[in-house]
Amino acid sequence: MKITVLTLFPEFFQGLYQYSIIGRALENKILEMECINIRDFSKNKHKKVDDYSFGGGPGMVIQAQPIYDAILSVKKSNSKVYYLSPQGKVLTQKKLLDLATEEHIILLNGHYEGIDERIVEHCVDEEISIGDYVLSGGEIPTMVLIDGITRLLPGAISTADSYLEESHMENLLDHPHYTRPRVFNDWEVPEVLLSGNHKEIDQFRKLESLKNTWKKRPDLIEKKELTQEELTLLEIIKNKEN
Numbered sequence: 001m002k003i004t005v006l007t008l009f010p011e012f013f014q015g016l017y018q019y020s021i022i023g024r025a026l027e028n029k030i031l032e033m034e035c036i037n038i039r040d041f042s043k044n045k046h047k048k049v050d051d052y053s054f055g056g057g058p059g060m061v062i063q064a065q066p067i068y069d070a071i072l073s074v075k076k077s078n079s080k081v082y083y084l085s086p087q088g089k090v091l092t093q094k095k096l097l098d099l100a101t102e103e104h105i106i107l108l109n110g111h112y113e114g115i116d117e118r119i120v121e122h123c124v125d126e127e128i129s130i131g132d133y134v135l136s137g138g139e140i141p142t143m144v145l146i147d148g149i150t151r152l153l154p155g156a157i158s159t160a161d162s163y164l165e166e167s168h169m170e171n172l173l174d175h176p177h178y179t180r181p182r183v184f185n186d187w188e189v190p191e192v193l194l195s196g197n198h199k200e201i202d203q204f205r206k207l208e209s210l211k212n213t214w215k216k217r218p219d220l221i222e223k224k225e226l227t228q229e230e231l232t233l234l235e236i237i238k239n240k241e242n
């Protein structure tokens with residue numbers, strides 16, 4: 001998979017190239033990544049890329065021309081253009097799974113008041129938000145996307161770290177995890193996890209995952225089609241808590 005980032009601040013992304021899973025995915029050619037500076041496409045002699053907002057108001061807007069030319073320079077028939085924007089649909093794990101199947105995605109980063117709307121209308125396939133709040137630029141949201149997508153690419157993480165059992169994969173949160181020592185500050189690891197009985201461990205984890213979700217994100221439980229086993233477990237949890 002290839003990811004092209006269009007940004008006014010390519011230096012933001014330097015650290016990503018070395019960073020853990022992304023660094024390894026790049027090294028192993030599971031992921032190809034390039035950062036393009038939108039400013040390089042400015043036709044202004046001072047390389048200016050922003051201007052006042054028509055109609056007035058505070059803040060500058062990134063002009064259409066440099067963004068348009070930057071997109072044209074990298075877009076192929078298999079490319080999709082995503083604009084990171086607080087006005088987009090909020091990112092979910094399901095969306096990351098869809099994105100991870102694309103061949104080439106172009107991630108357009110806004111700044112200041114944003115970008116000229118004509119680019120959104122004519123050149124962007126979809127707007128993606130990372131949450132209902134406003135950041136000063138699309139760079140951090142883009143990094144969130146790159147990290148989330150990369151770990152879903154086949155071969156990017158070992159099967160031991162499989163993402164399949166993680167939070168949000170099945171509209172459920174993950175079960176709790178513990179590691180050595182068995183006792184820390186008099187706090188003990190649940191006995192069943194030390195039993196070696198895989199059936200009981202699976203059952204315990206299923207129960208804890210449901211309990212976690214029911215307590216922390218009941219909205220997810222409402223959205224999920226629960227199996228008969230999960231319904232029974234949920235009843236047990238509710239009865240214990242009441």
Ligand code: SAM
Nearest residue numbers: 084085086110114129130134135136137138141
């Ligand atoms: N005036 C815009 C609005 O109110 O919708 C906000 C512009 S914001 C200050 C500047 C840039 O940051 C945006 O163009 C976008 O690329 C990025 N951005 C800010 N918040 C974001 C979010 N929640 N998700 C994704 N991108 C965001």
